[in-house]
Amino acid sequence: MLVDFSLEDTVALTRHLLFAAEDHATSHSILRGLLCLVIVLAWTVWRCWKFTVYPWLHPDEPKELPYFIPTHGASFFKDSNGLLERARRYFASTGTTPFALTAFGHTFYVVTHPKDSAAVYRNTESLSFDEFVQALMRFNGNDEWTIKNVHQPLPATTKAGFANPEGLGMINLTQRMHMHQLHPGEKMAVFQLQIRDWLNRKLTLDVLASTDSTDTGQSSVDSVELSLYQWTSDWFVRLGQHLYFGDVLERVDPEYTDNFVVFDEVIWKMLYQYPSLLCRDMTVPRDRMIASMKAYLQLHPDERRGQAAWLINSLEDEFRGIGVDDNNLAILFFHLYFAINTNSRKTSFWVLTHMMRNPSYIAAFRSETAPAFDGDDLVDMAYIQDADKCPTVDAIWLETLRVAGWAASVRLVARDVVIGGKVLRAGNRIMVPHRLLHFDPAFAGDEPTTWRPGRWLDSDAGRKMHKSPCWHPFGGGRTVCSGRFLAKGMVMAFVSTILRRFDIEAVGNPPMPQPDVGRPVLGIISVMEGQDYRVKVTRRKEASV
Ligand code: HEM
Incomplete structure (x- = not known):
């Protein structure tokens, strides 16, 4: 009896629980459905307001590139120029410029018309x-006192040191x-001579053989193998x-x-102002450099000022003159x-990479710069920078800036x-993306993404x-x-001295290294990680052309 009762009861209870669970599940799915509806409604209202009603009410403000989720941050992060190019194409038919886009909580007005970029500058x-x-x-650690005081106008009086009659x-x-x-x-002119002498002294096979930290022991008296990006990075920072x-x-x-080179490859984390904890690969080398800069500044002036550039010594005097201390000066x-x-x-x-893939330019570069050399030594720095005397060299320079900027x-x-x-509203940002202007066929002509120095020489335009x-x-x-x-x-100076003294060729048949489009930079694009170019540098048989 007891068992019968318990069984029935158990069955009834189970049924009740199942119904209750079903009820619960039903009300859950109703709730979920309602929530979805509210989200869809809110999203529709937001999108309608943002991209239809607001622009209609404010036709005098730049139109914004529509997006599905409230920011373009992810696309901006992956390939900012790709996103800007997409936006330009989107607005091209209506000729809308400047236009706007939102990323990382900021609205950016994007200028793609040269006349507008001049107005911005x-x-x-x-x-x-x-x-x-x-x-x-x-x-990077400057204190508020320094930030305020280096921006404050100074008295417009005659003073020792660098003249400041406008009180900047x-x-x-x-x-x-x-x-x-x-x-x-x-x-x-002092710098130019220092560059020339430093390169004349250092660009020898012996020094190159000792430069490469990935040296595979493949150096011989007549040739050295090097990783090109590592080489140019190391040498230019040293110079x-x-x-x-x-x-x-x-x-x-x-x-x-x-x-510095380690830091510079992740400098974008500084530009995006990552939280310190998430970017120790950037903060560790940065903090070491700032600490060493402070140690440099704390040396006795007689130990360092004789070798420093005019700019370094004069900036030190001016900043100390307004009360900036060693910690803050090291960061500056x-x-x-x-x-x-x-x-x-x-x-x-x-x-160098583009020229190695287009060897006819190596020959032209050598022949144009030859008069600037005495034997293997560069003597005339002005000559190699003169566009009239070295037009192809100049075109190579301009075309590389265009493609890699x-x-x-x-x-x-x-x-x-x-x-x-x-009308651009206060509090937002305005951006002139140079690359978009440089790749505009109306400016660059045919095949704007191709490295072709001839475009700077072949026509009047x-x-x-x-x-x-x-x-x-x-x-x-x-x-x-x-x-x-x-x-x-x-x-x-670097490229012409290399070409004067050596032959340089890629080892094996590597593809053209890809630019790392995801990383913002302060000028020239980095190479994608792992795509350095291994090159063989061989002593040239004849030093002349
Ligand atoms: C190919 C090499 C270089 C490129 C493409 C380049 C590019 C740039 C760009 C795009 C800016 C920002 C300008 C702006 O926002 O309007 C800049 C600023 C600056 N660059 Fe360069 N740069 C190069 C080499 C150098 C070198 C060798 C030096 C110094 C020896 C230098 C010193 C500066 C300074 C001091 C500024 C800040 C300007 C200011 O606010 O006073 N740059 N550079």
Whole structure:
């Protein structure tokens, strides 16, 4: 009886539970369905508002590239230029420019018309670069006092040191001082001679054989095998460091240049301001470099100032003059260090790689630069940089900048402003993506993605390309790269001395290395990881042409 009752009861209870569970499941799926409906409705309302109603209410503002989930962050992260190109094509039929897109919680106005890009570079009142500088300073450890005071206008009085009659703040005065060192003139001439002598001394097979850290023991008296990207990176950073700090920084920290190359390959994590914990591969070399820079600054001035460039000593005086301490000065000099060194190492890699795949340009390069040499030694730096005397060399330089240049100029819209007939709202960012302009067939002609230096020489239009408002390999306006003349001098001296002294060829038959389009850079694109080019450098039989 007891058993019967229990069984029935159990069955009834089970049934009840099953019904209850079914009820529960039913109400769950109803809830889930309702939730989905609410989400779909909310999404539809959001999308309608964002891409139909708002643009209709505000026809004077740039139209925004539609998206399904509320940001373009993922596509931007994977290939920012690919996303920008897609957006340009999307708006091409309506001629909409500037247009807008949202990524990482920021709205970017994108300028693709050369006339508008000129307006962006001109407008220093409403469009500000300072926000970028301040964020970088803060991210790398500058304190708030320093950030505030280096931006503060200074008294416009006559003072010792670098003249500042307009009373510019230190950040703006620094730009003037860069130009004083790096634009053609007396101080730049010192650098040019140092570059020439350093390369003449160092570019020998013996030194090359001892350079390659991946040396496979394949060096012989007449040839050396090297990884090209590793080679150009190592040498250009050493050369840049030598110009600015003599041999002293290397004595303080023999691994400074190595740390820089490691840091520079992940510099995009700094540009995206990753949380420190997630990017120790960037912060560890960065912090070492900043600590070593501080150790350099704490050496007695007699031990270091004699070898440093005018710019380094003068900047030190000016920054100390307004009260900046060693910690903060070390970070400011570290910023200077990566501006000097991040681009030339990559440019020389791309120049050599493209030329090896197009050997007729090697012959032309050799023959045009021959008059600048005495035997195997480069003597005339000006000659190899002169576009009239070396037109093909110049075209190779320009074409490599065009194809490998990946930077964009970005400014904060500090107050509402009209560009290209559209109202840009304060608080958003405006971007001039150089690559889009450089790859526009209206500027570059046929096959814009192909490396073809002839496009700069073959026609009247081609010969005028470098004067086009589309052409911005070094940015523009107040922040245009002050190192552009030095960069050309360094790269052309390096390549011409190599070609004068050696034959250079790829080992095996590797494909063209791919640019790493996913990583933002401050100028020239990096090579995809693992795609370095192994090259064989052989002593040339005859040094003449
Ligand atoms: C091929 C090599 C180079 C390329 C493609 C390049 C490109 C650039 C670009 C795109 C900018 C930003 C401009 C803007 O936002 O408007 C810049 C800024 C700068 N570059 Fe270069 N650069 C190169 C080599 C150099 C070298 C060798 C130096 C120094 C020796 C240098 C020093 C600077 C400095 C100091 C700035 C900041 C300008 C300022 O705000 O005052 N660059 N560069």
